[in-house]
Amino acid sequence: MTRRPIRLLLPVLLVLSGVVLLAACQRGDADKALLEAPAVGDLYAAQLSAFSDYEFTDEDEKPIDPAYGLMQVVAADTAGVVVITENAASADKSVSRSDIKSDLSTIEFDESEQIRISRPDLIQAHADGLIYMVKRPAAN
Numbered sequence: 001m002t003r004r005p006i007r008l009l010l011p012v013l014l015v016l017s018g019v020v021l022l023a024a025c026q027r028g029d030a031d032k033a034l035l036e037a038p039a040v041g042d043l044y045a046a047q048l049s050a051f052s053d054y055e056f057t058d059e060d061e062k063p064i065d066p067a068y069g070l071m072q073v074v075a076a077d078t079a080g081v082v083v084i085t086e087n088a089a090s091a092d093k094s095v096s097r098s099d100i101k102s103d104l105s106t107i108e109f110d111e112s113e114q115i116r117i118s119r120p121d122l123i124q125a126h127a128d129g130l131i132y133m134v135k136r137p138a139a140n
Helices: 003-036 093-101 119-127
Strands: 043-047 068-077 080-086 109-118 131-135
Touching: 003 119, 003 131, 043 093, 068 093, 068 109, 080 119, 093 131, 109 119, 119 131
Parallel strands: none
Antiparallel strands: 043 068, 043 131, 068 080, 080 109
């Protein structure tokens, strides 16, 4: 009798795995579409240390490398974008994944370092996993 539940469980697990994989692919396609048509205000969860010359440190002033956080598009044209990084960074990629989904009013950005990224480099950064989530905030 114990074999029957196992035989039923395996197809269910395979279907659930397929659904999760499909959702991940769709998320990646949506992110790529936003990167191909960037707009001022777009947010990128990214490996900040791959783009910024700033040395990010933790609360003990120890370097964080790689450093993960958010970038915000402050200018966009046919050649590419100009982004600024958030003031804080983390060694944990999941923090920026959570931040991009949460209340963005608490995030502070550093406007002193403006980073230009060409469109081809933007697309390549996504393909390389350096930009791993994209959000276009809704207009009010």
